[in-house]
Amino acid sequence: xxxxxIWSALEFGKHQGRTLPQIVLRDPDWFFxxxxxxxxxxxxxxxxxxxxxxxxxxxxPKPDPENWKFEFICNSDGKLLDLRxxxxxxxxxxxxxxxxxxxxxxxxxxxxxxxxxxxxxLLLAAIRHxxxxxxxxxxxxxxxxxxxxANFAWEDxxxxxxxxxxxxxxxx
Numbered sequence: 817x818x819x820x821x822i823w824s825a826l827e828f829g830k831h832q833g834r835t836l837p838q839i840v841l842r843d844p845d846w847f848f849x850x851x852x853x854x855x856x857x858x859x860x861x862x863x864x865x866x867x868x869x870x871x872x873x874x875x876x877p878k879p880d881p882e883n884w885k886f887e888f889i890c891n892s893d894g895k896l897l898d899l900r901x902x903x904x905x906x907x908x909x910x911x912x913x914x915x916x917x918x919x920x921x922x923x924x925x926x927x928x929x930x931x932x933x934x935x936x937x938l939l940l941a942a943i944r945h946x947x948x949x950x951x952x953x954x955x956x957x958x959x960x961x962x963x964x965x966a967n968f969a970w971e972d973x974x975x976x977x978x979x980x981x982x983x984x985x986x987x988x
Contacts, residue, residue: 824860825926834865837958841943843873845936852895858916870962871975873969874920876901877947888915888924896925896935899942955981 825837831839833847840847850856856864876884878901886908887899891979892913907916915924920943927937944953961967 821963824863829867835959836863838955840867840871841953841958848923848926867962870968871922875967875969886917886920890928894928895932896938899939901946
């Protein structure tokens with residue numbers, strides 16, 4: 817999607833009237849549930865595919881993102897306890913309750929620890945801190961973040977498109 821893209825508002829459900837960028841930065845668990853259960857219909861298919869990729873491939877918010885890592889710290893049940901952005905040389909690898917990643921993948925806490933509102937809240941608080949400077953994530957800010965392709969890694973986009981074939985939106 818280019819920076820001039822206009823996001824569509826959802827026309828159903830608890831997030832009616834909100835755009836996908838607002839939803840994923842407000843209630844990512846709901847978005848992942850809706851994606852899994854194929855709730856989204858054809859008019860949103862391109863937006864859903866675009867944002868599904870982006871939320872799993874967010875670059876560190878630094879001028880030299882290759883030198884930074886995200887460290888997900890979890891409890892023994894896999895629930896997220898903390899999310900830190902560290903210089904790569906300070907990241908701790910091989911720890912049982914830590915996952916180090918070069919990109920921020922918003923699906924990771926759900927995959928690792930299952931559904932959990934506390935994990936979701938911690939994830940969103942970290943995103944607000946690192947990407948929005950602690951400011952409110954308004955509609956305009958959410959949409960601008962996802963419209964800026966420089967925020968995302970594009971190296972494995974083709975593989976993602978192949979994986980998305982199994983999640984194709986049902987016809988309208």
